[in-house]
Amino acid sequence: MKFDYLESKVMEIKNWVINIRRDFHQNPELGLEEYRTRDKIIEYLNHMGIENKIVAETGVVGIIRGKNQGKTVALRADMDALPMDDKKDVSYKSKVEGKMHACGHDAHTAILLGTAKILNNMKERINGNIKFLFQPAEETVGGALPMIEEKVLENPYVDGVFGLHVDNNLKTGQIGIKYGQMKAASDMIRIIIYGENSHGAYPQDGVDAIAIAGQVIVALQTVVSRNVDPRSSAVLTIGTIKGGYGGNIIADRVEMEGIVRTLNKESRELVLHKIKKIVEQIPQTLGGEGEFIRTEGYTALINDNDMVDIVRKNGQQILGKENVKKIPFPSYGVEDFSYFAATRPSAFFQLGTGNIEKGIIHSGHTSYFDIDEDSLTIGILLQARNALEFLKS
Structure with a gap:
């Protein structure tokens, strides 16, 4: 498929896609609450004549079955908003108090609908199938894994997946690519130190949970610096500590919470194992007890x-070689596209x-976040080309 033909078709739907994005922006829904968004997506897909079904309660999967047999590729967009107030002075600002599309998922959804519209009009020339994954709850519990568990990558079997994320650190007309490790794995940790109360004047009669907690925190600082290969790296942060009842009381309980971010499975298992040993063993040597509770987050995103x-070749052809930027280092942010990437080549x-001239300078997860809407057609063109090139290979 020639690039100029595809570009002309994409430009024909530019205003249509902008209006869709603005509608979603005005009507944001949080993770697992995306019922209006889901129903609007179904309405658009039905109007296009694209086969679709509901998955993971508020998610949608659509499929275009090409004229001839071949591979199957999937394109993914997340749909959920954030619990924030929209403070922008624009006609399409959020109508819902305390909810806002501050991470661009409205744009992702609009881009995927635009891509579906373009590719559906070409299905007679497509060999294979294209699935469109509209995913809920990326910002909260993660909707990718429930979708996978409901077999969105089966029947027909998906051979590869592409996803994108808007980025105001890059100018409109640029893309950022990363080979291999791109995003970290995430775990929330909770540590409870148990001691024994006594009067502060008679510490020998108790077991000081605060003193024990101090020793545990010091030991935790060695987990990354003295156990993880520096070429792999990891992050361990204790963000809260709570304990004690008064200045003259030996505390019998301290709670701490933190995060662990790692870039691969081996480092993740090592760090969590070392934390558990420290939390359980140091308090015992000081007469107390320690409890380690891990809440598993997203896995690492490895492209x-x-x-x-x-993506690189299509980006260079569409935008120019100078506008395809290689991301030098993995991010310690997380993204549940990682579950698709762990399951299929992605x-x-x-x-x-x-866009500085348009005032599009604010980063994601802020109340003034917006995007340059000229980027929407670029996203559609790239994702359409990515799908078509994959099916040709």
């Missing part, structure tokens, strides 16, 4: 290099949406 090559890339 498939061959899939990234497709590529996740950053779509430039920043």
